[in-house]
Amino acid sequence: MLIIKNLHAEVEGKQILKGINLTVGAGEVHAIMGPNGSGKSSLASVLAGKENYEVTEGEVIFQGKNLLEMSPEVRAREGVFLAFQYPIEIPGVSNINFLKTALAEIRTHKGLPPLDAKEFLRLSKEKQKLVEFDAKLVNRSLNEGFSGGEKKRNEIFQLAMLEPALSILDETDSGLDIDALRIVSKGVNKLRSANNAFIIITHYQRLLEYIVPDFVHVLYNGRIVKSGTKELALELEEKGYDWLKEEAHENAPTI
Amino acid sequence: MANDNEIIDNIANKEYEFGFVTDIEMDVAPAGLNEETIRYISAKKNEPDWLLDWRLKGLQAFGRQKLPEWQNFALPTIDFQKISYYAAPKSKKKYDSLDQVDPELLATFEKLGIPLSEQKTLAGVAVDVVFDSVSVTTTYKEKLRELGIIFCSFGEAVREHPELVRKYVGSVVPYSDNIFAALNAAAFSDGSFVYIPKGVRCPMELSTYFRINTENTGQFERTLIIADEGSYVSYLEGCTAPMRDENQLHAAVVELIALENAEIKYSTVQNWYPGDKDGKGGIYNFVTKRGICKGANAKISWTQVETGSAITWKYPSVILQGDNSTGEFYSVAVTRNKQIADTGTKMHHIGRNTRSRIISKGISAGQGQNSYRGLVQIGPKADEARNFTQCDSLLIGDRCGAHTFPYIESKNNTATVEHEATTSKIGEDQIFYLNQRGIDSEKAVALIINGYAREVLNQLPMEFAVEAQKLLSITLEGSVG
Numbered sequence: 001m002l003i004i005k006n007l008h009a010e011v012e013g014k015q016i017l018k019g020i021n022l023t024v025g026a027g028e029v030h031a032i033m034g035p036n037g038s039g040k041s042s043l044a045s046v047l048a049g050k051e052n053y054e055v056t057e058g059e060v061i062f063q064g065k066n067l068l069e070m071s072p073e074v075r076a077r078e079g080v081f082l083a084f085q086y087p088i089e090i091p092g093v094s095n096i097n098f099l100k101t102a103l104a105e106i107r108t109h110k111g112l113p114p115l116d117a118k119e120f121l122r123l124s125k126e127k128q129k130l131v132e133f134d135a136k137l138v139n140r141s142l143n144e145g146f147s148g149g150e151k152k153r154n155e156i157f158q159l160a161m162l163e164p165a166l167s168i169l170d171e172t173d174s175g176l177d178i179d180a181l182r183i184v185s186k187g188v189n190k191l192r193s194a195n196n197a198f199i200i201i202t203h204y205q206r207l208l209e210y211i212v213p214d215f216v217h218v219l220y221n222g223r224i225v226k227s228g229t230k231e232l233a234l235e236l237e238e239k240g241y242d243w244l245k246e247e248a249h250e251n252a253p254t255i
Numbered sequence: 256m257a258n259d260n261e262i263i264d265n266i267a268n269k270e271y272e273f274g275f276v277t278d279i280e281m282d283v284a285p286a287g288l289n290e291e292t293i294r295y296i297s298a299k300k301n302e303p304d305w306l307l308d309w310r311l312k313g314l315q316a317f318g319r320q321k322l323p324e325w326q327n328f329a330l331p332t333i334d335f336q337k338i339s340y341y342a343a344p345k346s347k348k349k350y351d352s353l354d355q356v357d358p359e360l361l362a363t364f365e366k367l368g369i370p371l372s373e374q375k376t377l378a379g380v381a382v383d384v385v386f387d388s389v390s391v392t393t394t395y396k397e398k399l400r401e402l403g404i405i406f407c408s409f410g411e412a413v414r415e416h417p418e419l420v421r422k423y424v425g426s427v428v429p430y431s432d433n434i435f436a437a438l439n440a441a442a443f444s445d446g447s448f449v450y451i452p453k454g455v456r457c458p459m460e461l462s463t464y465f466r467i468n469t470e471n472t473g474q475f476e477r478t479l480i481i482a483d484e485g486s487y488v489s490y491l492e493g494c495t496a497p498m499r500d501e502n503q504l505h506a507a508v509v510e511l512i513a514l515e516n517a518e519i520k521y522s523t524v525q526n527w528y529p530g531d532k533d534g535k536g537g538i539y540n541f542v543t544k545r546g547i548c549k550g551a552n553a554k555i556s557w558t559q560v561e562t563g564s565a566i567t568w569k570y571p572s573v574i575l576q577g578d579n580s581t582g583e584f585y586s587v588a589v590t591r592n593k594q595i596a597d598t599g600t601k602m603h604h605i606g607r608n609t610r611s612r613i614i615s616k617g618i619s620a621g622q623g624q625n626s627y628r629g630l631v632q633i634g635p636k637a638d639e640a641r642n643f644t645q646c647d648s649l650l651i652g653d654r655c656g657a658h659t660f661p662y663i664e665s666k667n668n669t670a671t672v673e674h675e676a677t678t679s680k681i682g683e684d685q686i687f688y689l690n691q692r693g694i695d696s697e698k699a700v701a702l703i704i705n706g707y708a709r710e711v712l713n714q715l716p717m718e719f720a721v722e723a724q725k726l727l728s729i730t731l732e733g734s735v736g
């Protein structure tokens with residue numbers, strides 16, 4: 001589904017991603033961990049097409065197409081969804097109207113007619129239930145005045161509504177209370193299928209107990225320095241990152 | 256390297272859709288403003304002496320008045336002697352039905368999307384159309400007449416209902432009010448007149464459509480709306496003009512009179528030609544609009560969506576004379592490219608327990624400059640008067656400006672005056688967030704803008720709210736790269 005080859009990217013002239021290689025197959029869940037500032041959100045942003053990141057080398061193939069050539073909205077319509085680490089507030093734009101517009105755009109892209117009001121409402125109700133999203137938040141302005149946890153849950157509600165092929169969850173667990181974490185994980189597990197894939201960025205092993213990943217990668221200093229299975233997450237929980245940092249420095253290519 | 260503003264930096268100039276010129280034979284007065292011109296206009300219109308006298312007083316006042324200096328922009332030089340003060344389609348005959356209207360004219364309004372043809376008027380909006388200086392047609396007149404409602408051109412009102420016109424014209428905006436009001440009093444061409452009798456609720460929206468067509472003419476229409484005791488009317492004005500390199504002056508006057516328990520809702524969707532992206536051409540929209548709540552429990556509500564004009568300069572105001580009367584002002588003003596808007600309102604609280612509400616939403620893009628200027632005045636007798644003002648500015652890009660000038664003058668310490676103001680920017684982050692959900696940047700901006708302006712758009716009659724929403728989106732198209 002997604003093939004990232006030797007991806008280099010910079011922001012403000014500063015090299016952030018320094019040769020990422022990652023292949024995600026349909027039906028897979030990949031976790032990405034790594035210390036603060038290592039480039040996890042940057043990787044997500046580059047995949048989503050954030051303007052201020054410049055790709056200087058490498059390629060990204062998404063479902064057989066060159067992802068880097070697409071505008072952010074086309075990537076989204078093709079099925080890339082980013083649950084933001086810090087969801088943005090948009091005053092005055094109602095959550096549900098926004099979703100209606102988004103879904104219509106995505107469906108048009110796929111050659112499907114927009115849902116009529118009734119079908120849309122039914123879908124919205126169904127997905128609210130799936131991710132146990134508070135109905136009161138559905139009609140409020142998009143993320144405006146939402147609590148940290150409410151914003152994160154709204155991301156998952158949107159994910160459920162838009163049914164993307166590839167979902168990237170950037171620290172969706174941070175800021176969720178224990179119950180919410182369980183609910184969100186349950187929702188994600190229900191959304192998992194053989195046709196979609198998830199990249200889950202997290203600092204905590206706990207989330208990975210709920211959403212069990214097929215692979216765990218450690219990103220450090222713009223590179224994936226270690227990959228493994230879910231046991232790697234446990235090891236990290238125990239040992240921290242220092243041992244990997246040292247290893248990474250030893251193995252760093254000389255420039 | 257992408258810099259922070261790249262996304263919101265690329266200001267394109269979306270072509271103005273209504274910029275065409277209609278080729279139609281016109282009667283145009285020679286340029287220049289003097290007694291002779293005024294007499295010419297008055298004679299053309301077969302006016303009674305009292306109105307000619309009033310015009311001449313206006314002319315004298317105009318001579319005495321100076322151009323204001325307090326506005327937040329450089330007032331361009333206007334050569335009042337170069338303007339022609341009267342232009343009318345040549346067939347001066349009064350139209351009894353649409354069939355008699357020049358097909359060229361009808362085609363023009365067709366292009367503008369104005370519902371004139373029979374089937375379109377079924378939409379339930381009575382329309383009066385002012386083309387250059389003359390009212391061309393008023394639809395639905397018969398149906399309104401059955402209810403005793405008068406809705407006609409100003410000129411016709413002078414002929415058919417002189418007592419009403421004479422009693423109220425200049426009673427809210429006197430000819431000496433300001434230089435542009437004086438100019439209008441002297442040279443006003445036509446306009447609309449509405450009278451709603453006691454206790455009648457006008458069953459449809461009344462609407463006037465203004466169009467400046469001829470070159471080097473100004474448009475100086477006058478609107479007078481009288482809502483008698485316990486009546487209600489909702490009135491909408493729309494306007495466009497061809498694209499021309501020269502600036503054209505629009506100096507209209509609107510007077511609203513709401514008697515006891517009456518309510519007037521006045522909405523404007525202003526889309527005069529704004530000039531090109533370098534600020535060449537465009538309409539100077541210098542308009543005096545004022546209403547008076549004369550009796551107790553009267554209500555006047557101004558709603559304006561201002562997207563056009565090179566310069567928009569106006570303060571639709573309410574004099575709250577009757578006890579318990581209410582004044583409202585809802586405004587969205589958009590400036591982009593080099594457009595300027597200096598607009599707001601004045602609420603004069605005179606009666607007891609009067610209230611006013613001001614919601615102003617400025618949107619600036621490109622190098623547009625947007626000023627809100629508002630006065631809330633509480634008189635000594637206005638016990639328990641209340642005002643609430645919300646004044647928001649939205650910036651798109653970083654070369655535009657937003658300014659607010661709220662003035663409060665209170666002579667009564669039982670009054671409550673609240674003022675809230677915010678300034679926000681459409682952030683790259685917001686646009687990216689929406690992009691990431693499949694929405695392109697144009698649509699993203701439209702969503703954000705319409706969300707931002709919703710409180711004001713909601714005040715418009717339904718069918719116009721949709722149009723205004725589209726207009727906002729079109730106006731700002733290309734403002735975000």
Ligand SMILES: Nc1ncnc2c1ncn2[C@@H]1O[C@H](COP(=O)(O)OP(=O)(O)OP(=O)(O)O)[C@@H](O)[C@H]1O
Binds near residue numbers: 011016035041
């Ligand atoms: N616009 C920017 N200008 C300069 N530096 C930036 C910019 N955006 C990100 N960076 C830098 O890029 C590096 C990687 O940031 P990123 O947000 O990808 O880290 P992260 O792995 O997601 O960290 P965290 O776990 O704290 O979320 C950091 O050093 C950050 O300061």
Ligand SMILES: [Mg+2]
Binds near residue numbers: 040042085170
């Ligand atoms: Mg991060």
